[in-house]
């Protein structure tokens with residue numbers, strides 16, 4: 001009886017390099033884990049560096065509209081060294097995050113049993129970074145005058161609104177209620193006094209509505225120290241767009257490499273689809289060699305399932321990934337081998 | 347015969363908390379190492395949290411003028427949790443860096459033999475971060491409208507000039523010539539396209555004048571990964587004010603704690619005095635207990651000596667510190683004990 005099976009439309013953007021190799025495994029994991037409860041119709045989008053080099057298109061309006069009509073997005077990775085920095089980032093990846101109002105950039109960091117951390121005594125690492133996704137220094141505000149002269153002045157403007165901050169702060173406190181009930185705000189309020197002060201005031205205010213959740217504050221520079229010296233102290237790290245970018249890469253390193261870290265760009269109002277991706281890049285150096293680890297992409301499928309409300313299906317993926325890493329994490333395997341090994345356990 | 351002995355006036359700002367305990371050891375190391383070649387007249391300044399709590403003064407103009415009349419500045423640490431974030435930072439520390447045009451913030455990171463790094467396989471870590479000190483997001487540009495309402499907007503503006511970037515870029519390449527001849531520019535040029543592009547163009551241009559120095563580029567997020575996964579790859583890291591703040595704290599953690607890291611805020615034109623300080627803070631939790639490690643403060647004295655041209659004297663301090671750490675680095679000692687142990691070796 002298939003009447004209980006819900007149907008979803010998923011936009012798939014494999015992108016470039018290893019993105020193309022790992023995304024099919026995310027799709028397979030999605031399907032297998034959701035068998036009997038959900039079905040997926042995929043719409044593929046040829047976007048990224050290769051498309052741009054072919055016909056100059058980055059994110060045509062018509063394609064963006066079609067992406068918006070989906071229930072969720074699976075993204076592989078985008079980027080190619082032949083293309084000047086910023087073009088695809090701002091024209092495709094960030095454009096989607098902003099246009100689709102994906103204001104929560106959710107990035108769990110977990111040290112799996114069987115993965116070797118570069119830290120001598122990593123402890124039990126299991127935290128989530130809630131990174132704001134639609135404001136701050138990522139707005140594209142700023143410019144340059146007298147470009148390429150000795151009198152050039154270049155500016156970058158960080159724009160932060162109470163509206164934008166409050167909604168992501170609420171998300172973080174709600175998430176903390178389902179976890180170990182602790183939120184750490186990370187900012188640089190001793191220097192960025194305007195934005196930092198606003199973040200702190202909003203955290204204090206929202207925090208009052210969650211008396212069970214404790215919260216503290218760390219400067220971003222201090223937070224980079226604790227990520228190395230005592231990462232197990234963190235539960236939910238709440239921070240702005242740029243600091244979140246920096247901290248989650250450091251966190252990825254600390255849990256043994258970005259190959260095990262997925263992320264969700266979430267529109268928590270469901271007005272537009274949310275997007276799920278591994279945090280690693282397109283890795284042109286190993287692309288096409290069946291070498292990339294698809295684990296992060298598979299974990300991004302689990303995040304997609306959670307987002308759609310299929311916690312049990314997501315759990316199946318997590319359990320399979322954990323078992324796979326615990327048993328085979330240290331063996332050298334091809335992309336397809338890891339994919340198959342995990343699939344078998346789902 | 348004392349006629350060859352040069353005389354210098356040093357402004358001393360011990361500041362707060364452990365700053366008061368470690369700074370005297372920096373002075374003693376300075377004197378002993380420079381015996382026979384330089385003499386120091388100290389002028390003490392009572393600035394920092396305690397002074398502010400006493401009479402509300404942060405950096406009175408008259409005192410700043412007297413500081414400017416010195417040949418160099420020794421700073422301990424400034425800060426107290428009773429004071430709202432930003433007041434002392436922007437009113438004292440950053441005001442000095444900006445008013446005295448200390449455009450190079452020089453921060454060496456070295457893993458000393460005898461210090462335990464939190465990394466399992468740290469390798470041979472020995473790099474210097476050249477952080478711009480008078481621009482970027484530290485300018486204090488920005489503001490807030492509709493403060494404390496649901497419609498608040500807070501901005502922070504990063505201001506970057508070709509003038510300001512070029513002088514610090516030149517400093518980095520010159521420094522690389524005395525080291526392993528490699529410069530890594532760290533920025534986020536795929537998002538902060540205006541400032542990032544200017545930094546890259548200026549690095550490329552200045553780099554042509556230093557054909558022996560190779561240079562590459564890393565996004566700040568990727569750099570936080572390499573600081574953990576392969577820190578020995580770095581020689582000179584060149585970056586802006588905020589990224590430098592973040593990376594040097596992470597680097598401090600990686601080399602076993604900020605207790606071993608000193609920094610110089612350098613006006614390379616010598617128009618105003620340069621300032622030398624440990625990178626650790628005032629540590630109110632251990633203040634007054636004779637527990638703080640004075641090694642970073644003593645290393646800041648060595649940086650001061652190098653800045654004044656006394657390389658041999660600076661070397662004496664480095665050698666003494668290295669020997670002390672190698673032999674006694676893992677024993678628990680009081681501030682004064684470490685100070686005396688190092689002094690004896692100078």
Ligand SMILES: CC(C)[C@H](C(=O)O)[C@@H](O)C(=O)O
Nearest residue numbers: 089090093094245536537567
């Ligand atoms: C590619 C880049 C624009 C992006 C970011 O800075 O957000 C990436 O680093 C990430 O963290 O997803």
Ligand SMILES: CC(C)[C@H](C(=O)O)[C@@H](O)C(=O)O
Nearest residue numbers: 190191221435436439440591
């Ligand atoms: C105290 C603070 C203003 C300062 C900075 O951000 O520069 C400190 O973190 C540093 O690195 O010297």
